[in-house]
Every structure is written in structure tokens, then in C-alpha cells.
Amino acid sequence: MNNNRIKAGITVFPGSNCDFDVYYVLNDIFGLNTSYIWHKDKINDMRSYDFIVIPGGFSYGDYLRSGALAARGLIMESLKDYAANGGIILGICNGFQILLEAGLLAGAMLTNNSLRFECKDVYLNVLKDDTPFTCDIKKGSILRMPIAHHDGNYFAAHDIIQDFNKNDNIIFKYCDSAGEPTEDSNPNGSLLNIAGIIGENFNIMGLMPHPERSSEKLMGSEDGGYIFKSIIKYIKGK
Amino acid sequence: MKKQDNKHEKAENKNYKLFGLSQDEYKEIGKLLKHEPDDFELGIFSAMWSEHCSYKSSKVYLQTLPSKGDKVLIGPGENAGVVDFGDGDVLVFKMESHNHPSFIEPFQGSATGVGGIMRDIFTMGARPLANLNSLRFGSHLHPKTPYYLSEVVKGVGFYGNCMGVPTVGGEVVFDECYNDNILVNAFTIGIAKQDRIFLSSKCEVENIVIYVGSATGMDGIHGATMASEEFDSKNNKKRSTVQVGDPFTEKLLLEACIEAMDRKLIVSIQDMGAAGLTSSSFEMADKSGHGMTIDLDAIPLRTSGMAPVEIMLSESQERMLLSCRGENLDALSSVFDKWGLSCVKVGEVIDEKNIKFYYKSKLYKIFDVDTVVNGPVYERPKRKPDYLKKILPIKINNYEIPKNINDIAARLIMHPNIASKRPVFTQYDYTIGTNTIVPPGFSAAVLRIKNEGNGNRLTKGFLLDINGNSKYTYLDPYIGSALAVIECARNISACGGTPVAITDCLNFASPEDPETMWQFSEAVKGIKEAAIKLKTPVISGNVSFYNETVRKEGGNAVASKIYPTPVIGMVGFIEDIDRVVTPYFKDDGDEIFLLGRLKGDLGGSLYMEYFHKDFRQKPMDIDLDYEVNLHNCLRSMINGGYIKSAVDISEGGIFTALTESSITNPDKTLGFVVEYEDKEMRLDAFLFAELEQAFVLTLNNKAKPKEFFEKASFYDIPIKMIGVVKEGVIKINSAIELKSDKIKKEYYSVIKNILSK
Numbered sequence: 004m005n006n007n008r009i010k011a012g013i014t015v016f017p018g019s020n021c022d023f024d025v026y027y028v029l030n031d032i033f034g035l036n037t038s039y040i041w042h043k044d045k046i047n048d049m050r051s052y053d054f055i056v057i058p059g060g061f062s063y064g065d066y067l068r069s070g071a072l073a074a075r076g077l078i079m080e081s082l083k084d085y086a087a088n089g090g091i092i093l094g095i096c097n098g099f100q101i102l103l104e105a106g107l108l109a110g111a112m113l114t115n116n117s118l119r120f121e122c123k124d125v126y127l128n129v130l131k132d133d134t135p136f137t138c139d140i141k142k143g144s145i146l147r148m149p150i151a152h153h154d155g156n157y158f159a160a161h162d163i164i165q166d167f168n169k170n171d172n173i174i175f176k177y178c179d180s181a182g183e184p185t186e187d188s189n190p191n192g193s194l195l196n197i198a199g200i201i202g203e204n205f206n207i208m209g210l211m212p213h214p215e216r217s218s219e220k221l222m223g224s225e226d227g228g229y230i231f232k233s234i235i236k237y238i239k240g241k
Numbered sequence: 242m243k244k245q246d247n248k249h250e251k252a253e254n255k256n257y258k259l260f261g262l263s264q265d266e267y268k269e270i271g272k273l274l275k276h277e278p279d280d281f282e283l284g285i286f287s288a289m290w291s292e293h294c295s296y297k298s299s300k301v302y303l304q305t306l307p308s309k310g311d312k313v314l315i316g317p318g319e320n321a322g323v324v325d326f327g328d329g330d331v332l333v334f335k336m337e338s339h340n341h342p343s344f345i346e347p348f349q350g351s352a353t354g355v356g357g358i359m360r361d362i363f364t365m366g367a368r369p370l371a372n373l374n375s376l377r378f379g380s381h382l383h384p385k386t387p388y389y390l391s392e393v394v395k396g397v398g399f400y401g402n403c404m405g406v407p408t409v410g411g412e413v414v415f416d417e418c419y420n421d422n423i424l425v426n427a428f429t430i431g432i433a434k435q436d437r438i439f440l441s442s443k444c445e446v447e448n449i450v451i452y453v454g455s456a457t458g459m460d461g462i463h464g465a466t467m468a469s470e471e472f473d474s475k476n477n478k479k480r481s482t483v484q485v486g487d488p489f490t491e492k493l494l495l496e497a498c499i500e501a502m503d504r505k506l507i508v509s510i511q512d513m514g515a516a517g518l519t520s521s522s523f524e525m526a527d528k529s530g531h532g533m534t535i536d537l538d539a540i541p542l543r544t545s546g547m548a549p550v551e552i553m554l555s556e557s558q559e560r561m562l563l564s565c566r567g568e569n570l571d572a573l574s575s576v577f578d579k580w581g582l583s584c585v586k587v588g589e590v591i592d593e594k595n596i597k598f599y600y601k602s603k604l605y606k607i608f609d610v611d612t613v614v615n616g617p618v619y620e621r622p623k624r625k626p627d628y629l630k631k632i633l634p635i636k637i638n639n640y641e642i643p644k645n646i647n648d649i650a651a652r653l654i655m656h657p658n659i660a661s662k663r664p665v666f667t668q669y670d671y672t673i674g675t676n677t678i679v680p681p682g683f684s685a686a687v688l689r690i691k692n693e694g695n696g697n698r699l700t701k702g703f704l705l706d707i708n709g710n711s712k713y714t715y716l717d718p719y720i721g722s723a724l725a726v727i728e729c730a731r732n733i734s735a736c737g738g739t740p741v742a743i744t745d746c747l748n749f750a751s752p753e754d755p756e757t758m759w760q761f762s763e764a765v766k767g768i769k770e771a772a773i774k775l776k777t778p779v780i781s782g783n784v785s786f787y788n789e790t791v792r793k794e795g796g797n798a799v800a801s802k803i804y805p806t807p808v809i810g811m812v813g814f815i816e817d818i819d820r821v822v823t824p825y826f827k828d829d830g831d832e833i834f835l836l837g838r839l840k841g842d843l844g845g846s847l848y849m850e851y852f853h854k855d856f857r858q859k860p861m862d863i864d865l866d867y868e869v870n871l872h873n874c875l876r877s878m879i880n881g882g883y884i885k886s887a888v889d890i891s892e893g894g895i896f897t898a899l900t901e902s903s904i905t906n907p908d909k910t911l912g913f914v915v916e917y918e919d920k921e922m923r924l925d926a927f928l929f930a931e932l933e934q935a936f937v938l939t940l941n942n943k944a945k946p947k948e949f950f951e952k953a954s955f956y957d958i959p960i961k962m963i964g965v966v967k968e969g970v971i972k973i974n975s976a977i978e979l980k981s982d983k984i985k986k987e988y989y990s991v992i993k994n995i996l997s998k
Contacts, residue, residue, distance in 0.1 A: 017581060018489050020405025024675045027691060061403040064489025120398050120668045151402070151670040216672045221689065221818070 004239045006034040012052040014082070014098075016042045016073040020060035021095065025215045029056070032218055033231055042078045049081050053238045054091035054135075057082075057098030059151075059213060069112055069154040070100030079105055091135050091234065092207045096152055099199075099209030108202055108209050109166075110159030115152070116192030122151040124224070125190050125212055127198050128178040131171055134201055135237035136208045136230055145182050146175075146226035148212035150190055155211040157193040157200075167200065175199035175210055256280055260287035266617060273612050281606060284550035288516035289523055290616035292786050298619050298752035299784040302765040310778040312741055319440060320361040320512060322780025323433075324742050324812065330690070331438065332703060333367035334430035336375075336744045336810040338785035342483045343396075343425040347389050351376075351396035351425045352486035353558050358427045359404060360512040363495050364561065366439035366502050367431030370676060371688055372401045372669075374411040374427045375707045375746070375808045379420030381657040386415065387998035389423050390665075394996075396486075397427070398668045403488035404495065408669035409677055409686035411707050413662045413992070418711070421790035421801040426746040428707060428810040432690060439502060441521075442528035443509040448564035450522075450533050450588035453577055454494050454513075458543035460484045461517070461556025490559040490582070497580040498561065506573040510563040519553045521562040522596055527614040532595040534588040538602065541583050549600050564590055623758035632716050635844035635858040642925050647977050649852055650896055650928065654984055656851060659893045660991035661905070678702060683905065684732040684824045684888060685813065702818035704738035709808035713860045716845045718760040720860050722767035722807040724932070727868055729811035730775050731889035734872040735936060737822050737879035738813035740775055745782040745809050750789040750802035757786075760805040768807060774865040775872075777811060822879050824888035825906040826913070826939055831885065831966040833899070833913060836878075837871050837935025838959055841926030847892055848929035861932045868934055874956035875936055881952065883944040888937050894929035898937050900971055904985035912981040914972045915964030924976055939966060 011029045015022050022039060030037040040046065040055070049055065062073035073079075086092055086107055094102040102108045115121055124147055132142040140146070159167070167173050175198040179188040184196040191211075199210030214227025257267040260283045270278050270286045278286065292298060308316035314331060315323035321335035339354025359369045376393055379386050390413070401408045406429070444450075461484035501507050509529065511521040518540070526532050537549050543557070565573050570586065577584035591597070596613075598606045643649050653659060666681040679687035685706040692699045708728040714721025730740045745768060750757045772779055789802040815821060826833075843849050844858035878884050890898045903911045917927055940949065953960035971979040 018403070018492055020403075020492065021673065024673065027675065027693060031691070031693060060405060061489060061492070064403060064487070064492075066489065119395070120402055120670070122670045122672060123667050149672045151672055153402075213672070216675050219675070221678060222672075222675055 006235060007036050009035045009053045009235060009238055010051060011035045011037045012040045012055040013037065014040045014042060014055065014057050014078060016062035016076060018061045018063050019058055021058040021213065021215065022060070025056050025058045028215045028218045028231060033235060040078065042076045044078065046081050049085040049090060050088060052090070054093065054234055055082065055085065057092065057094040057101050059096030059098055062097055062101065068104065070097055070104040073101045074104030083107065086207055089204065089206050093136065093234070094209040095213060095215065096211055099211055100154065102207060102209045107207050108200055109163045110157055110200065112154045113156040113158050114154050115156050120153045121190050122149065123190065124149050126178050126180055126188060127175045127212060128182050128184060130176060131174045131201070134174065134205050134208070135234055136201065137174060137233050139233040139236045140229045143182070145178065145180065146229065147224045148214060148217045148227045150212045152211055155191040155193065157197045159194060164195070170203060172200050172203065173197055174201045174208060252277070254278055254280070254283060257283055260284060261291060262287045266290060269617065281550045284554050285519055285608060285613060288519045288554055289613050291516070292752070293515050294520050295616040296784055297617050298621050298786060299747070299761065300618050301620050302762055305765060306769050306779040307773050308778050308780060310742065310776065313778050313780055314435070315438070316778065316780045317782065320364045322742065322744060323365070323438060324780065325435065326703070326814070327701065329435050331433050331435045332430055332812060333362050333365045333433055334428065334744055334810070334812055335361050335781040336426055336428040336746045336808070337361065337783045338746045338748060339425045339427060340422065340748060340785050340788055343393060344423050346483040347392035348396040349483050349485050351393040352400040353484045354425050354427045355397050355400040356486050356488060356491050356558055357514050358429045359406060360491065360514065362429045362431040363498055364439065364510050364512045365433065366437050367433035368499060369406045369429050369431040370674065371686065371705060372406050372408040372427065372429050373686065373705055373707045373810060374408065374425065375709055376411065377414045377416065377419045377424035377806065379415065379423065380417040381415045381995055383417065383420050387995050391996055393423070393425055394665050394668050400486055400488045402670040404492050405673050407671045407673045407677055409671050409688065410681040410705060412709065413665055415657045416711065416804070418804045421792065422788040422803050424748050424788065424803070424806060426748070426808050428744065430705060430812065437502065439507065439510050441509050441511040441525045444525060444529045444531065444564035444590050445508060446531055446590050446592045447567065448508050448590040449567055449570055449586050450535065450590060451563050451565055451573065451584060452540060452560065452587045453563065453582055453584045454560040455487060455490050455557055456541040456543045456583065457552055457555045457560070458557045459547065459551065459555065462551055462554045484556045484558050486558050493580040493582055494559055494561065497577050497582055501573055501576045504572065504576065506565055506569045506576065508564045508566060510561055513560040513562060515556065517554060517556050517560070518562065523610060523613055525562060525564070526596055526610045530594070532591045532593045532610055534591060534597045534599065536587050537598055537600040537605065539585055539587045541585055549598070549605065621752055621758045622755045623762055624755040625759050626756035632857055632859050635842065637843060637923065637926065640853050642923055643852060646925060647979065650977050651979055651984060653848065653851065653893055654897065654900055655987050655991050656847060657991055657995060658847065659897055661989045662992055663989055664993040664996055678818055678821060679736065679823060684735045685738065687736055687815070687818065687821050689818050700817045700819065702815045702821070704733045704736055704813040704815060706732040707808060707810045709806050711804035711806040712856065713845055714764060714807060715804035716857065717860050718763035718805055719767040720863060722764035723771040723863060725807055725809040726768055726771035726775060726777065727863060728891055729809050730777065730872060733811060733813035734875055735822065735824060735887040735889055737820050737876065738815040739876065740777045740811055740813045742780045743772060743777045743809050743811045745779055745807060747782070747784045748788050748803060748806040748808065749786050752786045764805055764807045768809070771865060774869055820879060822884050822887050824902055825886055826902045826911045826966045827885050827906065829911065829966055829968045831939040832962050833915065833964045833966060834938045834940065835935055835961050835963050836875060836938055836953065836958060837933065839922065839927065839930070839933050839935060841922040841930045842932055843926055843930050846894065846929055846931045848894065848925065863932065864934065870956055871934055871958055874953060874958045878949065878952050881948070883940055883949045884938055885941045886939045890931065890933040890935050890937065892931055894931055895933065895937065896928040900984060902937060903971060903981055904988055910969065910981045910985055912967050912970040913964050914967050914970065917963065917974055928973070
């Protein structure tokens, strides 16, 4: 299967601002058949998309809580159907926050423990390699990607974390360059250094770092590209 | 106050002072109108005749700046300047001050400064690609500085991050001259297609005048006049003149405007910036040579009961005035409706040079456009300041070489003006847009552009830098301002770029003070000379006067004035972004070269200020021809592929240049061993002199030294090996020996500590 046979959708909410960057990587770098999905578009059947990305940004200005308003938008009903039917959804940064607010992933985001916006490169330890998002990455790999967020301090109640541990839902942890999830390497105070989680059916993933900003050598790291390569590999193998 | 002129029947409208007009200006308005002006008329005239909008004190000098060049498509006068970037692409950029609002309310003031300059850019049809800024605060020891720093940085980030425009660089400077007047200068650059630039001048008779964006509220009323007078100790009262920013709405406005422009639904467009609806309507009318009707009843309002003058002077943010053809009104409305923005017909373009205001369904006022727009132009009195008589070239032998020079060097790196600004930059999203090749914190920011949907990669890129040097400008306004231009060019050349054009923000105290006016005229001369030599025309910019605060000290009113602070924003081009050179050392064992010459003049240096507590010396003259030749030499070396790292010498001298090159490598901690011998120059002069025309270089392993040296001799620039890169140690002769990792830790912690106060 050629890459251009893979159909990727990128949701656009008012205030989404990483939509162009994701589009560039999917369309221009990986050559996928990529299109935007406007939040008010009535899409009867999202199943024609091989996967959907909810990109980062400040949907509705993040004025209520990050992602809260977008999570209640028109398009979310179709997205929930898509998810229920096993559709693959990747939420990046604000997209992750939207997935949490929509209840598609468990837990919540608090303000960074620095109380400031944090933009920097972080290291991520890959804890799982048998998912659509990481099947082209070896477990234990260390990826370098940028973060850029104000509310990325992941939190979940004790029982959720217990379930996560039982079901292997924690997929990325912030770590140092040697792979240790140290306190210093945690950029926002996230519980257990959690940077990304995957839903119980392994078809929905949310992560705070930006793989689309680290998919080209010119950007200083191509590590984020492995997430998109994994999705492509998974779809081709289906 | 003078006695009233009895010839006028109506009483003098004493409100003119509240509107910031002088008595002479008030009388002039009365003469032009042939009656005593009412508040509405005073409001319109005061806004358009304010220093901020009219440049009445600076115009005669600004006209002397070079504004033309091969690559300049649009110079000063529009919302922003435009340069040709090749392949049908143009870059649109401008810098603007938001000093007064930021001092009153630092978070909203800086946020709306950033919002305002981005609107200037996308008004021209360009999508903003990057923001930079120049921030100046009082002494780092002043109790309010941590608050201002923290709030301003938050405000800048709040707006830029939400808009999705990366903030890729800038400067943060501390000096006690800004204790009572902080400076916030914001720069935005955007990209457009050459055949799709939008101008306010294009509107045609019978076009419909449209208001889009946020509703009009009471915020920001008198903003332009506030920025045109000095503060007094009661400036808290002016809080209501600060606008409140809504970056989410501006993001929608950006997307809606670009979409409407792409669909050719807009004829002309003007941002409602300073003096809001007043300046946008008059400028649009003036530049197009037509007039328009404005129906005040149609303006969307946030609060009921706003007086007509308040509607006209509101500086509520995120609003635009545009004109469209009648047949496109429905399509235009549907675009703005899609983005959830109001889009209202408020008037029509008419075939007469008047603006006719309607209110409560009746003709309310008529203004002749020329009368309002062509305000007074002043050639204000100027006088060389007295203090300059005492500013003489340094007599270095009057100062001893400190015995503990090792400690002094270590402490200089920890000076907040030298220490890393990383704790500031990490609060800005600098990676969004995926164009940032060199992030903030190094010489110049470097960006690529994408060739979306076309497969083949573009190699061209552009470079951005911002610099000011107010201390040198205070000591010699001509040299200091020329240095600001030169410093930008050095940073761009050190990355391998070619300087192309500049924008400037001229921050000064009151123009009514002849000494300030003299500083201003000298500063403009300095910019002019440097810009001509470096072939970087000034294509946009802004002037901010009245950066002074009157304080009561022991019963006397004392004016606290900023140093004259011209800030330069420069744009450069590079043909091949793979050739970009970064300033930091790369590998242990690399030989370190000095390209250029050292003079060792310490006059006005940070070292003199910090350790000898005396920096009031005349800075050395800069040889502009030598400078240009030096840059050409370095660029040819970079183009030849010889250079692994390059950095200029500026604040903190060669010691700082070498040390920063060692500790700013993102992947490792390096150091250096430098041997220096010169009987003519003292060690402290070698280490800390700042006005050197020289670069510190390391070479690529594959470099062919012979050809490399030939380049230097071709340009007749001296080149000398001065040491080697060495891991872990910072060592110069036997005088300085420091541990790199310790210095690095301190270098990155200083600003963090100020922020956490």
C-alpha cells in the first residue's frame, strides 16, 4: 500500500494552531492523503479515515479549562462513534487535553507545577511497543521531542493509575537522557512522569510532547516521526 | 492659563488639556474648524495629532533615514514594511513599542503590544511567522523588577503562544534608568505572496466599509494620548486606558482575514490600533484619496451608553476596518460568521475627501480628511546635553588592574545582562510552526520556510535579530545607535546571513526637552550612517517619546528619564539553511581563531560600570568600512564551508564571547585554553573591551587552512590562532582559571532566581 492511500484527518477547532504543522508532516513528509476536519462539519461516517489527529493549540482560547469547550463541540459525537468502532485517534498537547475532557482518556491536566508555560526539549521513555502508535519503536527507546504547554501536569486518581498499571496504559514517561524518570526530567510535575497514555482498547493515544515538531532532521530531532511511522506501519499491516 | 479670547462667542472648551492637546494646538483646531471645538472634535484631533499617531516631533528626522533598496518593496508609511524574499514571496515586518501600557499593567500591556504588532502584519495579507521582542526593566535589584519581568514575559507568551506564532528571540536588559519606565518593544515578521499584499490605500468609491472583530468597549480610551505624555506619580488612574487582550479572538480574526483575502473578498484593510476607529478610518480615507461615511449607531458596543467620542477613541483590541465591494458583502459575512466574528456594515466610501459621522440616524459631524490628517509638524528646539561635556575618552591608567580578575570574570558572567535568558525564552513557544532552525538564546534566530504541497525542499531561510545599546547611546547617541544596527548585522553575519533591512523603535524621554531632542537627532544620524553602510534600509518603525516619570523627591518634582534607547530589529537572508553557523564551540581540541582587530577600549563597558563603578566615558568610534569588510570576509569563509562556530564580541568582551561559546552548547559542556600576549594592551582591556571589531571562530575539521587564511588576506583582515577548545576548563594565561560546569550552572540560574523572587 502506498502512503498516499492512507487517509488522515486533522480536526480543526477555533483556536487550534498546530493543525498546519501536523498537516505538513502527514501530507508533505509522509505523503499521506491528508485533510482537515472543521469542527462544525457534519461527517456522517468518519470510518473513511484511517486515523484522526486532534492537534495542539488553544481551542476556544483554553479560557474555561484547557480542552473543555472543544470536548463538548459538535464533532465530538462523531469522534466518539469513530473511537467506539476502533478508529485510531492521536491527541497531541491540546488534543490530549480534549481527549481527557471528552472522557475518551482517563485523568486530568493541571497547570504545570512551575505555574508557567514551558517550551523545551524533553526525553521520553517508550514503555510499550505493541500499539498502533509505537509499533515501529522498540520498547525502552528514548525519544527527544519538544513540549510547549501551560497545563501538562497529568493527574489521575489512585484507582485509575492502578488500572493503568494493570492494563499497561502508560506509554510514555518523561525521563533523563539515560532513560531514568527522574524528578528533574519531569517538566511539569506530571504524576509518575506521565507524558502519554493510551486508552483501554489501545486505539486512542494522548501525549503532551509534539511529535510533529520533531519529524525532520532540520528540526533537531526526527524521533517524533517514529510515532507517525508506527501508525502508517500499523495501518498497512491491518 | 491665558485669558480667554473674547472674540470667540462660545466659551473655550477647557477639556483640551484632558485630551493632551497644547493650547496652541487647541487654538489651531478652533481656527481650522472656525468654531470652538466640542469634545467629539477634540477627541478626533487630539488622537490624530498625538505624538503617537502623527510623529509630529520626529517626522523631520525620520525622513532622513534611508528607506529604499533593491529588495525593498514597501517602505515606511504602511502598516509594515515589505521586502522581496524571491520566488514571489515577500517578508513583511515591523516593530512597535508598548511601553506606557506595560508600565501601568505589565501583563495586559505587553500582551496587547504583541497582539497589535501581529495585526499590523496580517493586515497586509501576511501570515505571521515569528515574533521577537526587546524588553527593558529597572535594575535587577529594584524591588518591582521581578514583578515587571515576570508579568511582561507572561503577557508576551500568553498572546503569542495562543496565536500559534513562535517567539524566537529578543533581548532582556536591566538598568536602573528603566526603574520608572519599562520598555516593551514587539516585532513580528510574516510572509505573503508579492501579488497579494493588502494596503489601506486601495479602497474605491462605493465600497462598503466593514467593521470586523471584537465589540467596542471602554478600554484603551485615550491610549494614544497617554503614550504621548509623561507619567506622574498618580499614573494608577490611567489603568483604564490600558487595553485588555483576547488572543483567541485575534487568532480567529487572523484566520478569517486570511481566508477572506484568499477569496479576494477584501479591497483594503486597516487595523484598529492606537486611536482605534479614529485612526483607521482617517488613514484609510487619507491614503485612498477618498472619504467615507461612518454610522456610529452601527458600531458593535460592549456597553450601552458610550458617547460618540468614546466610541471613536476606544482602543479595544482585535478589531479591523475594511472595505469590500457590495456584491461580496454576503460572502465576506459568511467567512467571518464561520469564525464566529461579527462583521458589520458601518459606512460607505464616498467621492469626497470628508468623513461624515452619523449618530442617532442623523448627520452628526463632518470632517475634512486633510485637515485632520495633516497635523502640526514640529522642529523642536534641541541642545547638546550638559552632561556630555564630562563624558571623555577613558584614561585607563587611572584605573588599576584588579588583582582578583579571576573572580571578577566569574561574576561578570552572572551579571543579569550577560546571564542566559533561557528561563524567559522557555515561557514562549518557539518551536510552533516548525520553521525555527536556531532557537532563541544564540546570535540570531534562523527560520526556514516550507514549500507546502510542492515536494521539493526550499533551501532559503531568513534571520532575525533585535538589539539596542542604551548605555552607549547615552554616552554618545550617534555611536550608540549605530552600534545597535552594527550588532544586529554582526549576529546575522556570524550565522552566515546577509543583512537586508531594518525596523526600529526609538524610545526616548520628552521631545519637549531640547536635550532629549538633540539625543534623538544624533541617534537618527547614527542609525542612518550605519544603515547606509550596511545596506539595510529602514522600512518600518515607531517612535515612543515621553518615557519619563515625574516623581516627588523631598518636595521637588524630579523627572526620571530613560536613557535614549533606539532598538533595531534586523532581517537577513541566507541562501542555504544547511550552511547556518551557530555561535557555540562544537568539539574538544578545535583551534580557536580571532578574525579582526582588538583595540582594548574599555570606555563605557559593563566591566567599568560593574567593577570600577564608573562607565561615564566616551565610547570609541566604530570604523564602518572596516566593519562591512569584516562581515564580507566572515560570510565568504562561512560560504566556503570553513566555519564551525562564529561569534562576535559584544557586552562583556572577548572573555564573555569565549565563555558563552563554551557553555551554551546544548549537548555538552566545553571550555577553552587561550594564551594571550600583547605588550600594548592590558589584560583587563583584552578580556572585557566591548567595542571590538572581531569575531571568534572555530574551523570545520575538513577545512583547508591555506585557503582559509587566503580569504582573510584577500579581505585584508588579520586572523590569529588564540587557543583551543578544551572540555571542563575556562583558562586564559595564568590569570583566569574557572570550571566550566560551575560557570554554566550559574549562567543559567541568574534569571531564574530573579523570576522566582
